[in-house]
Amino acid sequence: MSKAENSSKMKVEVWSDIMCPFCYIGKRHYESALAKFNNASHIDIVWKSYQLDPTIPEDVEKRMTTPEYLSTRKGMPLQQVEAMQQQVTLMAAKAGLEYHLDDAVVYNSFKAHRVIQLAKTKGWGDKAEELFFHAHFTLNKDLGDTDTLVEVGKEVGLSAEEVHEALTNENYAYEVKQDIQEAQQIGVRGVPFFVFNRKYAISGAQPVEAFVETLEKSYAEWQKDNPTGGLEITDGNVCTPDGDCQ
Known part of the structure; x- marks a missing residue:
């Protein structure tokens, strides 16, 4: 089990591609719901890889x-695509995000995953x-550029090595492919796809209220x-088995 996963917490798994505009919006909606949820400290989010266009x-x-x-992919006039993207940009702004879709570049996201x-x-x-x-965004x-991945990776906390x-x-690479295969097995047809405790799912950037209800x-x-998953401990003066009292 990776350090990101904690068996004492309920898992919320999210299949996502970093080039998916609704995935970032969905992340914000989920976070807003989590902020309203009284047991947020007992939830563990696990991100899963997905590629919209491998x-x-x-x-x-x-x-x-x-x-x-x-x-090119949809066979639509450029003007129509730009109009669609303006609507997505407005939706992102409502979630507190700043999108610049007209200047975003397209690359294969496998290396980033x-x-x-x-x-x-x-x-x-x-x-x-x-x-x-x-x-x-x-x-x-x-x-898709290695030097850029190093740059952003360092912001995350990773070294260039x-x-x-x-x-x-x-x-x-195997882990990425496993996530994608798992998505196919559970019926993911698009992202974002949120799975709560392997029992309930939310597909898409649903409203905050939908996330609150499902949480x-x-x-x-x-x-x-x-039953012990919700145990919270308030620390105080204690004596330990090794005789240390403080």
Whole structure:
């Protein structure tokens, strides 16, 4: 079990791709719900890798912008795509996020997912997701570029050597592929996809209230099966078996 996972807490698993605009919005909606949830300290979030388009070439001379990519892939006029993106940008703003979709570049996200998998082993999965989302949607970084991954990885807390380890050690590639395979097995058709205690799921950037309701319902059931899971200890003066009293 990685340090990011804690068996004494209820797990919320999230399948996500860092190039998915609704994934970042969904993250904010979930966080807003968690802030309203009385037992937030007993929830452990586990981020799972997912690729919306694994066919994107990893190495190209010039990256397409998001509008160019969507126009080509969907066969839609560029003007129509830009209008759609304006609506997404407004939705993001309501969640407190700053999007610059017209200048965002498109890359194969597999390498970025490898780095996030390594960050998860250190308990930094949520921090990594946040910084990678911000780098893509707000700063328009090319996270398909190794030097950029090192740069953002350092912000997460990883060393340059650790980022290169993530990109060369096939164990991290395996973890990415396992997450994607698991998504297929449980019926994930799009992201974000939130799974609560392996019993309830929320697909998409649903309203905050939907997350609150699902958190309350799933946690109440989890707590019945884990009666000691909610134990909180207030420290005071104690004596230990080794004779130390303080």
